[in-house]
Structure formats: structure tokens, C-alpha cells
Amino acid sequence: MAIKWSPITEVPLDRGSLSLSNKMIRLNANESPYPPPEIVLQAISASMHEINRYPDPSGQELKNRLATKYHVDPAQIVLGSGSGDLIEHIIRGLFHPGREVIIPHPSFPLYQAIAQSISFTIVKTPLHSNGTVNLNSIADNLSEQTALIIICNPNNPTGGYLPLSDIDAFLSRVPEDVAVLLDEAYWELTDAYDDPDQDSIHLLKKYPNLMISRTFSKFYALAGIRLGYVLTPDASVSHAISQRLSRVMPNRLALAAGVAALSEEAESVYKIYRSMIQRERTRILARLTQQGLDVFPSQTNFVTFQWEDSEKILPLNNIAIRPGLGMGLAGYTRMTIGQPDDNERVLNLIEESLNPPSTIKHS
Ligand SMILES: Cc1ncc(COP(=O)(O)O)c(C=O)c1O
Numbered sequence: 001m002a003i004k005w006s007p008i009t010e011v012p013l014d015r016g017s018l019s020l021s022n023k024m025i026r027l028n029a030n031e032s033p034y035p036p037p038e039i040v041l042q043a044i045s046a047s048m049h050e051i052n053r054y055p056d057p058s059g060q061e062l063k064n065r066l067a068t069k070y071h072v073d074p075a076q077i078v079l080g081s082g083s084g085d086l087i088e089h090i091i092r093g094l095f096h097p098g099r100e101v102i103i104p105h106p107s108f109p110l111y112q113a114i115a116q117s118i119s120f121t122i123v124k125t126p127l128h129s130n131g132t133v134n135l136n137s138i139a140d141n142l143s144e145q146t147a148l149i150i151i152c153n154p155n156n157p158t159g160g161y162l163p164l165s166d167i168d169a170f171l172s173r174v175p176e177d178v179a180v181l182l183d184e185a186y187w188e189l190t191d192a193y194d195d196p197d198q199d200s201i202h203l204l205k206k207y208p209n210l211m212i213s214r215t216f217s218k219f220y221a222l223a224g225i226r227l228g229y230v231l232t233p234d235a236s237v238s239h240a241i242s243q244r245l246s247r248v249m250p251n252r253l254a255l256a257a258g259v260a261a262l263s264e265e266a267e268s269v270y271k272i273y274r275s276m277i278q279r280e281r282t283r284i285l286a287r288l289t290q291q292g293l294d295v296f297p298s299q300t301n302f303v304t305f306q307w308e309d310s311e312k313i314l315p316l317n318n319i320a321i322r323p324g325l326g327m328g329l330a331g332y333t334r335m336t337i338g339q340p341d342d343n344e345r346v347l348n349l350i351e352e353s354l355n356p357p358s359t360i361k362h363s
Contacts, residue, residue: 027336027346028320030156030186030302032221034276034339036261037269040222043260044253055252062258066229069262070201075235078242079258081249083185083215083228088114089244090211090230091148094179095120099147104133106328107152108183121145131158131296131304135170142174149174152183153200154190157327157334159298161190164198171207182212186300188219189274201231208233211241216254218301219270220261227254277301280337287347291354304334309353317349 035041063074080086091101091114098121103111105124115122123146125137133151142149151170154161167182174180182200192198200212212231217223227250232238250258260266284303288295294306304324310333314321319342324332335346 025319025342027338028322030336031223034221034273036221037266039263039265040257040260043256047252047256055255059255062255065259065262075238076232078230078238079250080228081226083213084110086228086230087213090181091115093244094148096147100145101148102138102141102146103150106157108156111150130160132160132162139173146178149180154186154299157304157329158296159300159304161299164200168203176209180210184212185215186218189301190299204233216258222257225254225257227258277337280340280343284343302334302336304332306331307333313349313353
């Protein structure tokens with residue numbers, strides 16, 4: 001007789017977009033188009049020689065580096081194999097039958113997929129028309145049943161960013177027994193990142209119910225290594241999250257990469273990548289707007305705009321992009337900002353599809 005597994009609840013996520021061949025121009029998963037700086041690659045190779053050894057289960061060196069960068073206690077940091085994984089454990093950890101999670105919509109599909117898989121009651125709140133999270137609408141939906149609020153800032157898939165003052169004002173209205181998870185996967189790509197006073201980390205001192213998730217996948221160009229972290233108000237919250245994670249993670253290569261990525265040498269390379277992405281962002285937004293398309297202002301490494309033909313045109317040209325349909329934005333397309341030549345190819349294809357050459361009639 002076949003062995004019998006207990007039933008699982010399906011988490012319906014579109015992971016197909018991640019399994020594409022590298023021969024495609026990948027503008028579908030908000031990855032960095034640039035490789036990590038040399039110093040990071042060297043740290044990864046050096047740690048390969050010690051791959052027979054388990055990693056430090058506490059990831060202390062990386063926590064110390066992050067703590068120095070953000071002026072927090074290392075005990076306020078929880079490391080994980082990607083921020084998505086940490087977000088999943090936080091949602092699961094805060095589930096109680098009969099309680100609710102409030103999420104923006106459309107937003108990062110993982111929130112809804114995980115919440116649904118555990119029958120967490122979901123309250124969806126619509127975005128502002130400029131693609132930012134509508135905090136008033138979240139506040140209006142707060143109830144005795146609310147256990148968790150998730151804010152994606154900047155929001156994926158629209159790219160809209162809310163300043164720190166808005167988040168602060170909102171948090172002051174949330175009761176302390178309601179947890180708030182601020183997902184900041186794209187924080188380092190916002191213009192506000194240049195001003196340390198705008199960093200939401202300051203709010204951790206004021207709000208004991210706040211958690212902030214960040215990742216090495218986007219700005220740090222390390223999506224393949226799977227490394228993310230959550231910043232918490234104190235060690236007790238960190239402990240509650242850590243207890244729910246697998247016992248030894250992240251892996252040795254990821255920890256080494258993270259430490260090297262935070263070095264001064266690496267940060268100076270990342271700053272150059274960032275300014276190239278920001279320059280391209282401005283250029284792409286302007287070109288799409290010129291075409292009369294409805295375009296969301298973006299503070300991220302992607303741009304989302306109203307264009308229905310992406311699936312018809314781009315795969316034929318070896319370009320992978322994300323249609324809005326699966327993300328709650330039917331009729332829209334999300335394009336990750338790639339290297340300038342690739343962006344130019346996409347822009348040309350969009351312009352050609354919108355302005356087809358008029359058919360020449362022969363008499
Ligand atoms: C808003 C948001 N949060 C979290 C993640 C998860 O990133 P990772 O698990 O690679 O850290 C993503 C990835 O695209 C994202 O867009």
C-alpha cells in the first residue's frame with residue numbers, strides 16, 4: 001500500500017515566471033539586470049571552500065553588519081532565505097481562527113496566497129489611483145477581528161511609494177495588539193533612500209507592533225542566493241518569528257554574500273547600478289507617457305502601464321514581461337527595468353504596436 005501523506009492546502013502562486021531560460025530577456029520578476037559587485041562574488045567563492053561546514057545558525061556577523069548600518073540592536077534582526085519566506089512565516093504565525101488580515105489590492109500576490117491557504121479571513125483594500133497603498137481605507141476596515149495589516153511600500157505591482165510621515169500618522173491610529181508588517185522589498189530604489197531621516201526604521205522605536213521586511217534580492221542583485229531579513233522593535237518579536245523558521249538558515253553562501261554586499265566597496269558599485277536604474281526609470285516613464293498610456297509613477301525597479309498586448313508581442317521577441325491579469329491589474333503590463341538596450345527594445349515594440357505603419361494600398 002502506498003504511504004499516506006496528510007493533505008496540504010495549496011498555495012496558488014505563479015512560480016512559472018521564475019523558471020524561464022536565461023536566454024530570454026528577463027523583465028518579469030523585478031530582478032537586477034546587473035551581476036553583484038566583484039567583492040560579493042569573491043566572498044561567495046571563498047565560502048564555497050567551506051561548504052562542507054554548516055553555516056552559523058545565528059548569522060551573527062551579518063546581523064551585526066545590518067545593525068551597524070541601521071543603528072539598531074542585532075537582536076532586532078531576523079534573517080531568512082528571502083523576505084518572502086519570512087513574510088509567509090509572519091502571516092502564518094499571526095493567524096487565529098476568526099481573525100482578519102488586511103491587505104492592499106492589487107499588491108504582492110504572496111500575501112493573499114498564504115492567507116488563503118490557511119483560511120485567514122482577508123480584507124482587501126483598494127489602492128489610491130496613483131498606485132500607492134490607501135492607508136485611510138485600511139484604517140476604515142480596522143475592527144476587533146484585525147490581527148495583521150500588511151503594507152507594501154513601494155507597492156508591487158504599481159510602484160507607488162508613501163512617505164514616512166504618512167506611515168507614521170497611520171501607525172498612530174492602529175491599536176497596539178494589531179501587528180503591522182511593512183514590506184519594503186524596493187526601499188533602496190526609492191528616491192527617499194538618499195535621506196536617512198526618511199527610513200522607516202525610526203518608527204520601530206515608537207511602535208511595538210511594527211515589523212519591516214527587506215531583501216537582498218532587488219537593489220543588492222542577489223535574488224538567486226535567497227536572503228532577506230525582518231527588522232523588529234525588540235528581541236521578543238524577533239524570537240517569536242525565529243521560532244517559526246527552519247533551524248539553520250540562511251545558507252553559508254548567502255551569509256557571506258550579505259556581509260560582502262554591505263561593505264563600502266560593494267555599496268559604491270550598488271549606488272552606480274541604482275542611478276542607472278533610476279535614470280532608465282525616468283526615461284521609460286516619459287516615453288510611455290508620451291504614447292498616451294496610463295502609467296503608474298514608480299519608485300522601484302519596475303514600471304506598470306496600461307498595455308494589453310504584452311503577451312501577444314513580447315514572448316515572440318524573446319522578452320519575458322509580467323501581464324497585469326494575474327496580479328489583479330487586467331489590461332496592464334509590469335516591466336522590470338533592465339539594461340538600457342533591452343529597455344529600448346521593449347519601448348520600440350510597444351511604440352510599433354501602438355502606431356502600426358499604415359497599410360500601403362497599390363492601385
Ligand atoms: C513586494 C515584495 N515583497 C517581497 C518579495 C520577496 O522577495 P524575496 O523573497 O526575493 O526576498 C518580493 C519579490 O518580488 C516583492 O515584490
